[in-house]
Amino acid sequence: MLLRDLQLKFGGECVGEVSRSLTGVGSIERAVESEITFLANPKYRGALAGTLAGAVIVGVHERDATDKPRLVASNPYAYFAKVAQLFSPPAKYQPGIHPLAMVSPTARVAASASIAEFVSIGAGAIIGDNVRVGAGSIIGDNVSIGSGTQLIARVTVYADCRIGSRNLIHAGVVIGADGFGFAPDFTNGDGQWQKIPQTGAVVIGDDVEIGANTTIDRGAMDDTVIGNDVKLDNQIQVGHNCAIGDHTVISGCVGIAGSTKIGKRVMIGGKAGIIGHLTIGDDVIISAMTLVTKSILKPGTYTSGTPLMPHREWLKNAAHLRKLDLMATKIRLGTNKTD
Amino acid sequence: MLLRDLQLKFGGECVGEVSRSLTGVGSIERAVESEITFLANPKYRGALAGTLAGAVIVGVHERDATDKPRLVASNPYAYFAKVAQLFSPPAKYQPGIHPLAMVSPTARVAASASIAEFVSIGAGAIIGDNVRVGAGSIIGDNVSIGSGTQLIARVTVYADCRIGSRNLIHAGVVIGADGFGFAPDFTNGDGQWQKIPQTGAVVIGDDVEIGANTTIDRGAMDDTVIGNDVKLDNQIQVGHNCAIGDHTVISGCVGIAGSTKIGKRVMIGGKAGIIGHLTIGDDVIISAMTLVTKSILKPGTYTSGTPLMPHREWLKNAAHLRKLDLMATKIRLGTNKTD
Amino acid sequence: MLLRDLQLKFGGECVGEVSRSLTGVGSIERAVESEITFLANPKYRGALAGTLAGAVIVGVHERDATDKPRLVASNPYAYFAKVAQLFSPPAKYQPGIHPLAMVSPTARVAASASIAEFVSIGAGAIIGDNVRVGAGSIIGDNVSIGSGTQLIARVTVYADCRIGSRNLIHAGVVIGADGFGFAPDFTNGDGQWQKIPQTGAVVIGDDVEIGANTTIDRGAMDDTVIGNDVKLDNQIQVGHNCAIGDHTVISGCVGIAGSTKIGKRVMIGGKAGIIGHLTIGDDVIISAMTLVTKSILKPGTYTSGTPLMPHREWLKNAAHLRKLDLMATKIRLGTNKTD
DSSP states (O other), X not given: XXXXXXXXXXXXXXXXXXXXXXXXXXXXXTOOTTEEEEEXXXXXXXXXXXXXXXXXXXXXXXXXXXXXXXXXXXXXHHHHHHHHHHHSOOOOOOOEEOTTOEEOTTOEEOTTOEEOTTOEEOTTOEEOTTOEEOTTOEEOTXXXXXXXXXXXXXXXXXXXXXXXXXXXXXXXXXXEEOOOOEEEEEETTEEEEEEOOOOOOEEEOSSOEEOXXXXXXXXXSSXXXXXXXXXEOTTXXXXXXXXXXXXXXXXXXXXXXXXXXXXXXXXXXXXXXXXXTOEEOTTEEEOTTOEEOSOBOSOEEEEOSOOOEEHHHHHHHHGGGGGHHHHHHHHHHTOSTTO | OBHHHHHHHHOSEEESOTTOBOOEEOOTTTOOXXXXXXXXXXXXXXXXXXXXXXXXXXXXXXXXXXXXXXXXXXXXXXXXXXXXXXXXXXXXXXXXXOTTOEEOTTOEEOTTOEEOTTOEEOTTOEEOTTOEEOTTOEEOTTOEEOTTOEEOSSOEEOTTOEEOSSOEEOTXXXXXXXXXXXXXXXXXXXXXEEEOOOOOOEEXXXXXXXXXXXXXXXXXXXXXXXXXXXXXXXXXXXXXXXXXXXXXXXXXTOEEOTTOEEOTTOEEOTTOEXXXXXXXXXXXXXXXXXXXXXXXXSOEEEEOSOOOEEHHHHHHHHGGGGGHHHHHHHHHHTOSTTO | OBHHHHHHHHOSEEEXXXXXXXXXXXXXXXXXXXXXXXXXXXXXXXXXXXXXXXXXXXXXXXXXXXXXXXXXXXXXXXXXXXXXXXXXXXXXXXXXXXXXXXXXXXXXXXXXXXXXXXXXXXXTOEEOTTOEEOTTOEEOTTOEEOTTOEEOSSOEEOTTOEEOSXXXXXXXXXXXXXXXXXXXXXXXXXXXXXXXXXXXXXXXXXSOEEOTTOEEEOOSSSOEEXXXXXXXXXXXXXXXXXXXXXXXXXXXXXXXXXXXXXXXXXXXOTTOEEOTTOEEOTTEEEOTTOEEOSOBOSOEEEEOSOOOEEHHHHHHHHGGGGGHHHXXXXXXHTOSTTO
16 A cells, blocks of 8 residues: 555645555554554654654644655544554455354345354344344344444344444443333332333444443333444443434443433543433533533533542541531631531 | 223222223323323323323322323332233243253253253253243353243353342343452562452342343352342442342442442442442432442431532632642631631 | 361461361351361451351461461461462363364364353464363454463453463453544534544453453554453453553452553552543552542552532532632632622
8 A cells, every 4th residue: 555545545635755655554653664653633743753654644734744755634533544444444254144153034134244153143133234243142033233233242132123334333232131110119118119111122323333341221112222423432331211312422431321312422431420311412521430410401521520639638628528518607607606 | 901901900090981992001202092101200290181192090199180091099100010011021932942052961940941042051050940041141050040030141140159030130241250359468579469269159039130231249258149129220240248138229330349238228329339348228328429438327318429510610619629628727717827 | 178288388387286177268257167267357356256167367466366276377368368279279171172162273272271162262363271261252363362261251352362371251351342442533513433443452461360241442553451460350441552560459340541551559449430541650549439530650549539428418518519619719818708
């Protein structure tokens, strides 16, 4: 692959030795001469001088920040992503159904789909073109999976869920388990919880990625809905009847309780939590480990929590959190007499 | 199913067209004419006027809030749950052992049990009547599973654990992995952690539901114990030697460290954490994302954490958390001279 | 096993009936006469009087705290661990490849390795001596697993990852799933996320334990690295390009975002979070549910969060957290006039 080939494919301006030959991509610190790297954050401009990369993708303002052969792009990070995708195409799988897969006779599996060993596919399921169902995955009755979607391994999809095209679903993901719904049925201290049957499904759009061991519950009566181009990291929990809008990105270990609706292009930091029945508007950003306890309708960044301290300092300061109300009263009265 | 049939089965008062024919349940906003809905929260009384449902389950105080055919119940939500269960009975599975399951010759599997493909059942295991072991589940040696329990798919139960009757255990659950116990064995900066063998088991009662990808560790020497009618949501972690009392309900992503004892009818909000070796009494309620660092013996609701703010406000306010002790001193002295 | 045999094997002083016969270990409260227990925490010295154990492992200062036959050790807890390991040796597995395992013809599996049913092993994988790959595990192409390592069941290892010797990896673990990396590629509200191919791997040292359903992502271009004798509890998430130093111990439900480097002998409490691109130095201790938002270079204990309160008190106090800045201003001005 020559530098010029990349330009022909992805556009931008090509500066310097256009016939520079490239075999892959690398980070600015570790790329070797046959690799192309990128500069997206001006903070790393200093590192550019020392890179061994044979070529660089730079932004318009960094056009002349190096003498190396380079591609100048308006969005160098996205440009780099496309180049990296070119050098690392998704794995190709042999079409066909492995003899150690169990496919229901009433399932419809495209001839181009690849069904690995130890996979179970239920009655009435529809598996689209070029789908990969990796080893150990369990696909329930009447599930549909759109073309080009990959389930890497050990993915479970419960009955009736519908998954769009070009998804990438990692190992250990569970889609469509029962939402958490029980009615208390106690009288005079006797009785038990009554389960609300969870009869909705999960509906997932196109171009979604779902990280390892993430769980998305089926709706109670209506469906849980994941939009297009949503990116979910590992170990996220999405409760029943949630809706997540297009292009929203959620980091690892986030928990979203039932019936919360999340808009488009929302970004949620790792380990954040959102309680149930809220509305989070488009373009909201939620900081890591923040607990969202009310709806957020206005774009912007939202945070809860306290800053990190050495434990000894934390002990001294945190003790006063139990007395903030008293402290406020003292200030209001201009006195310490309430002590 | 006629309205009158429901009354005969579940009690309550039947008002209006008792022969109204019903085919299912629906939410108050989306139910259609052949469905029955419910009103449990007076807040939704307004929505009742617009529902298309053919019948409604209402509480005693809402007896006359609608002209629709209706069932009047003292606990309309629990009543609805039972009606919904009637319309959505649990899936029935073909009894027998799938030819692609591996069952130890010394395991005892009831004739009415259903063992799916790619299931492994260890030596000496006992699988009760009408149990379903879903595809990809791994059952260790000497495990026992009580009658009517369902393991949906890809559940792992380590050796020696005992699971009661009528449980519902979702995909990806791991029961009986080693608790986290190591003794430091370092001298002069050399050495390593010594593993404490985890020789207890997990013992689970009846009517328990366990959500997807939840993990319950085996005890170090004694057992980890889950009571009857306990409901665990997805991605919960229960440490070794914990005990959880009957009817306790725990929301998603909660972590409970080792040896903590939790009472009956406790309710724990999502993403809460409880450190080890504590006692949480009966009827305690813990808010979402709260960290419990000491035992709670008195019923009531307990909370930690800070309110959500726009990030700019949070920055201004949170800075003072590092100086609360100084602030308190200033107030005590009635001066700002310590500044 | 006689008390004297333990002393010969593990050292220490043997006091009392050296030929006391022992069949196992037990907790101080529940041990029976044929078992040996231990006293590591002087707090439990009182309980020693009531124990039924036939022998005790005690520290040097507790040498004479009991009349029972005893072993006196400088580190009684580590001594106990070794004794317990002796009585509970790891399970032995039949060497060989189960007929219902799928092993690539180009994989190299040691003759002493044990490959269970429903296991898939990819092309070019190398499985060392005495390795156990438990049922339902999926091992990708070119993975290597060092001697004596055990994958209990349903473990997924993606292609190219390298796992050291004597590891213990629990059910549901996912090693090597894609890190979470996407470049925004939006113009005028149109476009989508571009995936950054994750071409690094995960490299794990020796003597590592990984708890159930923990996930460790592969690096973006370089590798994610786990050192020797690292102990990870259940449901931990380790992001791409992280490095974790030798002997570090991480409790359950911790999340570590990408590119963070953690030193040696670090201890991280349950449910803590660490944001990306930080450095945590050797011997740092992080409290439970603490969010680390900046690098920590100095050993010590670090904490964020607020103390637990009854919810009513919390409501009164927490309201002032939104006004801390105003409160500080009032104190500075010695006035309440800003109100």
